[in-house]
Amino acid sequence: MDARANDTRPWPEFCSGMRDIVPLALGVATYGAAFGLLAAQAGFGGGQTGVMGGLVFAGSSQIVAAERLVAGAGVAAALVAGLALNLRLILMTSSLRIEFAGRPLWQVLWGVHLTSDENWALMHAARARGRVAGYWYLVGGGMMLWVVWVTSTMIGAVYARTLPDPRSLGIDFAFTAAFIAILCSLWRGRGDLAPWVTSAACATLLTMVVPIDPTWALVGGGVAGAAVAGRGGHE
Structure with missing residues (x-):
């Protein structure tokens, strides 16, 4: 089945995905800023944090990788730990075979990169309510989350430079708090x-x-x- 046959109104569907995910994106912004504060502790600047978020785009994976770097585990160990934590994405993207079928490679790669727990679940919830929600709905939601995540992590990393020792403010617990927040949002x-x-x-x-x-x-x-x-x- 060619999923492009259903692309009669891609732009409205894309915009619907962006609009519907705004409440979830607000939560993403909160722990994104927390991650930015902690990425600064790992030695990342605002630009580096933004690039990392844009290329990786995986909150829990980034948090674990940064925590491993802070703990002195090394770059290789940090990358392996982050990848292992996101093995669930293999199952999620494999469930999107129909949405990706017949599309050019760039659209498949774009969709895979932007697939997250939030927009994947939102797409299925919209379908359950009888709405049109396919590839472009998924990508629209993913783009909104991507922009919010990259922006909030950069702001957190830049703002961290103006703070005193994080431990004196209790911010050193933010790694754990942010990870718990992400974990709770993943429970279905x-x-x-x-x-x-x-x-x-x-x-x-x-x-x-x-x-x-x-x-x-x-x-x-x-x-x-x-x-x-x-x-x-x-x-």
Whole structure:
């Protein structure tokens, strides 16, 4: 099936996606600013933080990668940890085969890059209400989130330069707080329970039993959780 056959009104659908995701984007801006503050602690400037957000565009992955850098784990370990945390995106984008079918490569790559938990879930929710929501709705929502994320992280990183020692203000807890906020936004119901519990249990056991760097425990937990989600047909 060629998804382009349904592209009769791409611009209105794109704009609907951008408009409908605004409430979620406000939440993204909050933890985006928190990440920017912490990226500055890892040595990133405002421009570097913005480039990272634009190219990676994965809040939880960026937070973990920056935390690993601050902890001195090294660039390679930070990248691996960030990638492992976003293994769920493989399952999400593979569920968009119909939306991507028949499209030129640049549209497929654009759609894959802009797919996030928020606009993916919003697209399915809009469809459940009987609305037209396909590729351009997904991309519209993704573009709004992308702009908000990049902007808020840059503002956070620049503003951090004017602050005293983050620990004196309690901002050093922001890594944890921002990650918890992202985690809560990802929960979609009981179907998430099995892969989440598996990931947490595997990472915890590896950390406690096997003498390895926490980065690799996180990778193990991410792979185990993705495997459980894949076997269960989790979306």
